[in-house]
Amino acid sequence: MPTLRAMLMLALLLLITPAPAAAQAGLTIADSGVFVVFPDRISFNARVTSAAPITKIVLEYGVDKRTCGDVTARAFPDFTPGTTVDVHWTWEMLQTGSEPPGATIWYRWRATDGTGKTAVSPDVRATWIDTAYAWREISRDGLTLHWYSGEPAFAEDLITTASKGVARLAKLTGVRPQSPINIYIYGNTEQMKGAILHEPSWAGGVAYPANNITIMGIGPSYLDWGRRAIVHELTHLVVGQISFSCGENVPTWLDEGIAVYAEGGLDPRSQLFFDTAVAADSLLSVRSISNGFSQHPDLADLAYSQSYSLVAYLVATYGPTKLLALFGNLRDGMTVEAGVHAAYGFDLGGLEDRWRAWLKAAPRDRVTPTPAPTASPIPTISLILVPTSPPMSPTPTISPALAPTAPASPAAQATPPAPTARPTPPAQRPDITLRLSGAGLAFLIGMALAGTAVWKLLKM
Numbered sequence: 001m002p003t004l005r006a007m008l009m010l011a012l013l014l015l016i017t018p019a020p021a022a023a024q025a026g027l028t029i030a031d032s033g034v035f036v037v038f039p040d041r042i043s044f045n046a047r048v049t050s051a052a053p054i055t056k057i058v059l060e061y062g063v064d065k066r067t068c069g070d071v072t073a074r075a076f077p078d079f080t081p082g083t084t085v086d087v088h089w090t091w092e093m094l095q096t097g098s099e100p101p102g103a104t105i106w107y108r109w110r111a112t113d114g115t116g117k118t119a120v121s122p123d124v125r126a127t128w129i130d131t132a133y134a135w136r137e138i139s140r141d142g143l144t145l146h147w148y149s150g151e152p153a154f155a156e157d158l159i160t161t162a163s164k165g166v167a168r169l170a171k172l173t174g175v176r177p178q179s180p181i182n183i184y185i186y187g188n189t190e191q192m193k194g195a196i197l198h199e200p201s202w203a204g205g206v207a208y209p210a211n212n213i214t215i216m217g218i219g220p221s222y223l224d225w226g227r228r229a230i231v232h233e234l235t236h237l238v239v240g241q242i243s244f245s246c247g248e249n250v251p252t253w254l255d256e257g258i259a260v261y262a263e264g265g266l267d268p269r270s271q272l273f274f275d276t277a278v279a280a281d282s283l284l285s286v287r288s289i290s291n292g293f294s295q296h297p298d299l300a301d302l303a304y305s306q307s308y309s310l311v312a313y314l315v316a317t318y319g320p321t322k323l324l325a326l327f328g329n330l331r332d333g334m335t336v337e338a339g340v341h342a343a344y345g346f347d348l349g350g351l352e353d354r355w356r357a358w359l360k361a362a363p364r365d366r367v368t369p370t371p372a373p374t375a376s377p378i379p380t381i382s383l384i385l386v387p388t389s390p391p392m393s394p395t396p397t398i399s400p401a402l403a404p405t406a407p408a409s410p411a412a413q414a415t416p417p418a419p420t421a422r423p424t425p426p427a428q429r430p431d432i433t434l435r436l437s438g439a440g441l442a443f444l445i446g447m448a449l450a451g452t453a454v455w456k457l458l459k460m
């Protein structure tokens with residue numbers, strides 16, 4: 001029913017803060033609110049009046065999220081000069097990449113008239129919400145779960161699982177949330193895909209650490225998968241909170257390893273696959289799983305299992321204090337090598353040697369070097385053009401529909417989190433102030449594509 005959905009999507013966004021008119025000696029800005037066609041675009045509207053002809057109107061906007069520095073985008077809408085001007089500007093998410101449902105968008109207007117007077121409207125905040133669904137919510141322990149499909153018991157089950165998972169993670173590793181988290185549960189994977197524009201088609205859940213938001217598609221028949229996946233995604237958000245940095249990213253093995261650890265460990269199928277790799281001396285090197293995983297399903301599955309095993313080793317052997325020190329070192333801008341060394345007294349090679357000994361696997365120097373798997377970096381334009389935070393890329397989890405079939409036991413029905421690689425963030429970007437207008441936008445898109453190509457070459 002695309003027509004009905006389109007009608008439902010065209011709706012006035014919930015304004016979190018009122019938008020009083022701004023005025024300076026006869027120059028007045030009356031904000032008229034925003035309209036959203038989710039997830040494609042949001043349009044901003046205002047009426048500006050003055051005794052003298054209005055010469056310039058600027059929309060300043062951004063998203064409330066963790067960023068490196070103050071990121072404010074500026075748009076310069078066209079308007080017909082006059083003393084009363086109705087002005088509009090549309091943020092085309094199809095061009096820049098969408099924000100996740102629940103993101104908070106802020107904006108303000110700045111107007112100048114022919115006498116040189118300038119007025120600035122107060123900041124307005126609006127929730128970028130998927131208006132196609134009648135969301136309900138339930139909150140517990142700093143988590144708010146939004147859902148629309150299923151009985152209240154379904155949401156109760158998920159938030160209970162999520163809360164217990166976060167508490168268990170904190171108890172075992174010391175890693176705990178620092179700020180509130182929002183979880184959006186779509187009724188199924190297809191409906192979730194309708195909310196995002198540039199994520200992998202296989203994603204069944206995506207974490208947005210910079211926004212403290214995760215979205216997932218969980219139907220009633222996939223509740224077992226959903227229980228594991230929700231804890232997995234929440235862990236990515238918590239890791240983002242405690243380790244956000246404008247320097248190096250948290251290595252993939254650490255980010256994914258602690259997420260699988262929080263789930264409760266490997267399912268029987270992945271455990272068997274991992275044990276076979278240990279016995280066959282076919283483990284991947286730690287350095288090769290630090291910056292993305294292979295796109296090959298078997299190598300990716302092994303990478304997830306190894307990541308879990310590495311984190312399990314660090315927690316079991318050295319405890320929460322050193323693990324927290326490692327995250328703190330990464331947050332403070334250390335490289336991964338330096339951060340590991342400062343926390344544990346050995347580098348990544350030393351970690352691998354000790355971990356292999358713990359596993360009773362072959363020593364590193366007797367193992368045939370495994371070619372580094374090709375990471376699957378697909379930096380999107382959104383991460384370059386939108387006022388967003390480059391180090392914290394969305395982290396997808398595989399769709400339950402892609403789960404391996406014919407599980408060996410009921411426990412094995414829990415799908416492994418993602419036998420495929422997560423997107424790797426693009427190269428670090430300096431603080432920016434964007435000017436998204438006309439030809440400038442086309443230029444920026446061209447530059448972004450060129451930059452992406454260069455970055456991909458550098459990563460190979």
Ligand SMILES: [Zn+2]
Pocket residue numbers: 232236255256259395396397417418
């Ligand atoms: Zn993950």
